[in-house]
Amino acid sequence: MTALFLISATFFLIKNNLNLGIYYSSMNQNLPPVVKSWPLVGPLYMLLKDPVNLIKKSYEKHGSVFTMKMFGQSATFLIGPEVSKHFYTAPESELGKEMYKLLIVALFGPNLNTEAAIQLVLKGTRPKMLKCYVPQILTEAQDYFSKWQDCGTVDLVHEFERLITLAIARCLLGRDVREILNERIPALLRDLSGGILPISVLFPYLPIPAHNRRDKARDNLLHIFSNIMNSRKNSPQPEEDFLQTLLEDGDDHINSEQISAFILGVLFVGKHTTASTAVWTGAYLLQHKTYFSKVFEEQKELFGRHGLKIDFDILREMDVLYRCIKEATRMAPTTIVKPRYCHKNFTVTTKEGKEYTIPKGHIVATSPAMGHRLNHIFKNPDKYDPDRYLSAEGKEMASQPFSYITFGAGTHACPGETFAYIMLKIIWSYLIRNFELNLASPFPDCEWNGTDKILVHYKRRQLSI
Numbered sequence: 001m002t003a004l005f006l007i008s009a010t011f012f013l014i015k016n017n018l019n020l021g022i023y024y025s026s027m028n029q030n031l032p033p034v035v036k037s038w039p040l041v042g043p044l045y046m047l048l049k050d051p052v053n054l055i056k057k058s059y060e061k062h063g064s065v066f067t068m069k070m071f072g073q074s075a076t077f078l079i080g081p082e083v084s085k086h087f088y089t090a091p092e093s094e095l096g097k098e099m100y101k102l103l104i105v106a107l108f109g110p111n112l113n114t115e116a117a118i119q120l121v122l123k124g125t126r127p128k129m130l131k132c133y134v135p136q137i138l139t140e141a142q143d144y145f146s147k148w149q150d151c152g153t154v155d156l157v158h159e160f161e162r163l164i165t166l167a168i169a170r171c172l173l174g175r176d177v178r179e180i181l182n183e184r185i186p187a188l189l190r191d192l193s194g195g196i197l198p199i200s201v202l203f204p205y206l207p208i209p210a211h212n213r214r215d216k217a218r219d220n221l222l223h224i225f226s227n228i229m230n231s232r233k234n235s236p237q238p239e240e241d242f243l244q245t246l247l248e249d250g251d252d253h254i255n256s257e258q259i260s261a262f263i264l265g266v267l268f269v270g271k272h273t274t275a276s277t278a279v280w281t282g283a284y285l286l287q288h289k290t291y292f293s294k295v296f297e298e299q300k301e302l303f304g305r306h307g308l309k310i311d312f313d314i315l316r317e318m319d320v321l322y323r324c325i326k327e328a329t330r331m332a333p334t335t336i337v338k339p340r341y342c343h344k345n346f347t348v349t350t351k352e353g354k355e356y357t358i359p360k361g362h363i364v365a366t367s368p369a370m371g372h373r374l375n376h377i378f379k380n381p382d383k384y385d386p387d388r389y390l391s392a393e394g395k396e397m398a399s400q401p402f403s404y405i406t407f408g409a410g411t412h413a414c415p416g417e418t419f420a421y422i423m424l425k426i427i428w429s430y431l432i433r434n435f436e437l438n439l440a441s442p443f444p445d446c447e448w449n450g451t452d453k454i455l456v457h458y459k460r461r462q463l464s465i
């Protein structure tokens with residue numbers, strides 16, 4: 001779904017360009033090769049139906065830089081680390097993110113100030129704060145899994161969406177937001193996600209039931225969060241948390257509508273990306289039981305050494321689990337296509353030494369889904385192999401810059417990465433120590449379409465670690 005979100009962003013811009021005006025290049029420079037397709041609509045249908053396959057075929061035919069044309073708009077893809085540096089490091093004034101704007105308004109209303117939201121996430125996920133979150137997430141996980149029976153079958157998608165929403169709320173959003181999550185909120189968040197359909201791409205406000213549900217859910221959620229913020233304001237006993245500092249007059253102060261939009265944005269983005277990663281981590285671990293056993297052994301060793309304790313530093317020692325999560329995110333990144341809008345010409349040089357100029361006015365895009373499957377970067381890219389990140393001496397190796405891009409890189413790199421890893425490690429460490437687990441539904445046949453359901457049989461271990 002997140003993948004769809006980002007493809008959608010591309011097309012919002014295409015639609016928007018009819019108003020923005022398109023810059024055509026009169027330069028006689030080395031423009032990238034153009035993917036052959038239908039007049040006017042270009043490869044739109046394929047891009048919506050099977051984007052990764054279209055990007056793969058275009059890469060095989062044209063190499064790492066190619067342009068697709070749709071409705072008079074050119075979208076140039078940059079595939080692989082050799083041609084991606086500018087994409088990730090250019091300032092906003094050269095490669096802008098304006099194509100996200102309409103989607104952001106449709107999902108979170110007009111009051112989300114994205115720049116302020118990014119700063120808030122950065123503040124809320126400073127190392128000192130992250131250390132405090134560990135026991136809170138652990139408590140959420142223990143409470144959540146204590147409700148499971150001794151054995152049974154669960155849908156990982158459903159379970160992780162709920163648990164991760166609770167964990168995010170508890171850490172970043174405060175006691176009162178966390179408390180209301182047991183009831184209506186997960187269902188409303190689901191309606192919000194359900195409102196990003198392929199058709200929403202071109203017609204975000206088409207009056208169809210899914211959009212109506214999305215808009216109602218958004219308004220309801222904003223209303224609920226706004227009420228919470230208003231009761232906080234009127235409460236004689238102020239909360240002692242991150243949101244309270246925003247409500248009070250100070251450098252960080254923002255109004256309650258903006259805070260409500262921020263709460264919604266954080267819950268939505270965090271849940272979407274982190275829950276999906278938790279699901280894929282499980283799917284791969286349960287399909288590759290050797291790694292499941294390796295993670296189990298690592299847990300036994302760590303808990304043997306440290307006793308029944310988890311803190312920030314012990315989490316950092318969970319190297320095998322970390323690599324298993326990282327490899328799951330390489331195989332199934334939450335993003336298919338990441339778009340930007342080009343405000344200033346730039347050039348790229350491919351690994352074969354060809355130079356191309358990308359003109360102002362193009363949409364420029366990278367694709368983690370494709371970039372993570374490049375043979376010359378990741379040997380046997382279709383194989384789940386968490387040990388690929390180790391050197392011959394068994395040490396963690398740094399990846400080539402801009403090759404592993406699950407969390408983006410450079411200027412807009414994800415500020416929630418460490419927080420996400422903390423949640424993922426705590427949850428999977430807990431599950432593996434306390435349950436025997438087996439896949440009860442087939443492994444999903446495609447990593448790009450999101451997963452509706454992954455069923456798992458669980459049985460509580462007699463002697464958990």
Ligand code: HEM
Pocket residue numbers: 117118121266269270271273274277334335338339405406407408409411412413414415416417419420
């Ligand atoms: C496994 C979990 C996650 C993944 C895979 C992920 C992925 C990403 C990616 C790829 C980007 C860059 C988008 C771009 O370049 O256009 C991004 C940006 C961002 N992420 Fe995450 N994310 C995750 C978890 C989180 C969490 C938990 C939060 C907040 C609590 C968060 C907040 C943000 C924000 C605010 C940005 C915008 C940064 C900017 O534009 O400068 N993410 N994320």
